[in-house]
Amino acid sequence: MTPPEPMPSGGRTPLSPHDTGALRSLLPVLGAHRVTVLRTCLAALVDQAALVVLVTLAAHTVGTAVIAHRAPSPGTVAVLIGLVLLRALATWREMDLSHDLAYRVLAELRVRVFDGLARSAPARIAGRRSGDLAATALGDVEALEFFYAHAIAQLLASGLVFAAAATVLGFLGPWLLLAVVPAALLLLWSPLLEARGRAERGARTRAALAELSAESVESVDGLRELLMAGALDRTRSRLRSGGRRLARAQRAEQSWETGAGAARDLLVVAAVIGAVAAAAHAAGGGRLDGAWTPAAMALALGALAPVAESAAALGRAGSLRAAAARVRAAVNAPAGAPSPATPLPAPAGPLGLRLSGVRFGYGGAPVLDGLDLTVRPGETVALVGASGAGKTSCAHLLARYWDPQDGTVELVPQAAGDPVDLRDLSEDDLRAAVCVVGQEAPLFHGTLAENLRLGAPGATDRELAAVVRVCGLTPVADALPQGLDTPVGERGATLSGGQRARVALARGLLGRPRILVLDETTAHLDHRGDAQLARALTADSRARTRTTLIIAHRPATVRRADRIAVLDGGRIVEEGTWDELIRAGGALTRLLSRQGEAREEETRQEARAATGDSAPPR
Ligand SMILES: Nc1ncnc2c1ncn2[C@@H]1O[C@H](COP(=O)(O)OP(=O)(O)OP(=O)(O)O)[C@@H](O)[C@H]1O
Secondary structure (H helix, E strand, C coil), rough: CCCCCCCCCCCCCCCCCCCCHHHHHHHHHHHHHHHHHHHHHHHHHHHHHHHHHHHHHHHHHHHHHHHCCCCCHHHHHHHHHHHHHHHHHHHHHHHHHHHHHHHHHHHHHHHHHHHHHHHCCCCCEEEEEEEEHHHHHHHHHHHHHHHHHHHHHHHHHHHHHHHHHHHHHHHCHHHHHHHHHHHHHHHHHHHHHCCCHHHHHHHHHHHHHCCCHHHHHHHHHHHHHHHCCHHHHHHHHHHHHHHHHHHHHHHHHHHHHHHHHHHHHHHHHHHHHHHHHHHHHHCCCCCCCHHHHHHHHHHHHHHHHHHHHHHHHHHHHCHHHHHHHHHHHCCCCCCCCCCCCCCCCCCCCCEEEEEEEEEEEEECCCCEEEEEEEECCEEEEEECCCCCCCHHHHHHHHCCCCCCCEEEEEEEEECCCEEEHHHEECCCHHHHHHEECCCCCCCCCEEEHHHHHCCCCCCHHHHHHHHHHHHHHHHHHHCCCCCHHHHCHHCCCCCCHHHHHHHHHHHHHHHCCCCEEEEECCCCCCHHHHHHHHHHHHHHHCCCEEEEEECCCCCCHCCCCCEEEHHHHEEEEEEEEEHHHHCCHHHHHHHHHHHHHHHHHHHHHHHHHHCCCCCCCC
């Protein structure tokens, strides 16, 4: 795949607030709700029309009473009461339907945003902060509620109501249109006039919100580290200034909104006064029945008010462009590792691995540069290398979080048959065959058993008990109040690092992968725990057919592997058994001695820190 390219994100990635197509591009999501959209528009139309007819008829009734000294007939009173009731009912119905529509659309959008993030993960989310992602997934989607609930139906209804009212005004006197139509055009033009500024202000608010959200989530996540480092005050002041930035951005939007609202009101009032003057002039000249003078005023007001509201809605929609652009980017994120059009079946039986001529990088210099590595079915190979050599990148290629820019990663069957490129496998077949247990395998809110069954929800209690035993989790489960059914807390907060590592491994094993990739999985365990786990894995009934790639720094872990491959400069520079490589005194020996020196230096620094000696290292 192409090098990672970040998604539009809070404040750090340029995002055009003038992206006029962003809101439009999200409209197809309404397609599945056509009937509700129609009902909402109908309710809005009845709501607005009932109000215009009500105020016009009421004004005409008053005009008739004043000019002709005629009290309204019971029929007129009944119609007026009916209109009041109809309007109330239509308002309720419109609100109910539009919010129902908006909430359903938002629920769908949230899932689409999640799908987009999942599809493009981890490539696209690399470098993004989880709070920023949360802002996209929740905040930006939430912000669009106004657009779906209020803007669309209102626009359609006010257009129709204005057209009908203008026609009636035209019949009463064409000169009345001169007061009303220019005002309506100005009102509708105003959102376009202010679109640029609004979009920029909206983008600033969304960016400040995303930044603050990222900062808050990160701070809460790392609370212990911040406390230890005495960095709480600095974090608090960063949050405070982030909050101030957001408040300033929101205030700027609000002030503009209030000013624009006042300007729209002024325009409507001026137009109504114009209509009154024109109607009075016409009535004075005998061209208009006097009772119609207040009615013309009410009709002008009734027609212009929804247009003004639509203009306000259009204006507010403009400031949602940034939110819409972020949501669209998340929804349309391309797949990091696209699924094949016609997947090939995964080969049966034990599988080996073959990486040939693999080149891979993150957009800069290649991390893997022509890497060749073969792991035979049933074999355990340790992949070693200096920190940053690209071992985890290798593991991620095996999990197909990414695809290599060059070369192939293949599953090689033990039985006769062709190797299969990972890119040709369906997602399900790949996940069933290859399991990567990483350095940091997060646990989710739920019980221990639920966490273990994450990748194998159908695993039986017996299978669960077996992996719990293999991974040395039996004493952990026994010590918990409800055993395996004990909630482990968010991210496994109630378990130790070593226990979480065991859970992660057990979770991987429960899916019965034919290829197991352990990326520093046992780094959290002490030597004894590491050795116990290695023994248990070897004694496991599937060990002989399972192919294992172990990424580790600890010499004892590496030594247990059947073979060792040393990664340096983006390729495998040395391969062989522990004894062979140690005898050869090559890359592995150099790596181990560098690691030994680094460990000694670390120990010296720790000792100095403990005794308060600040002398520089030798
Ligand atoms: N998502 C990413 N975006 C950009 N660069 C990355 C990303 N992940 C890793 N790198 C870079 O790629 C290189 C290889 O990283 P990798 O994690 O594969 O090394 P490693 O051998 O596993 O290191 P360690 O032993 O310290 O875990 C490093 O220089 C790292 O900074």
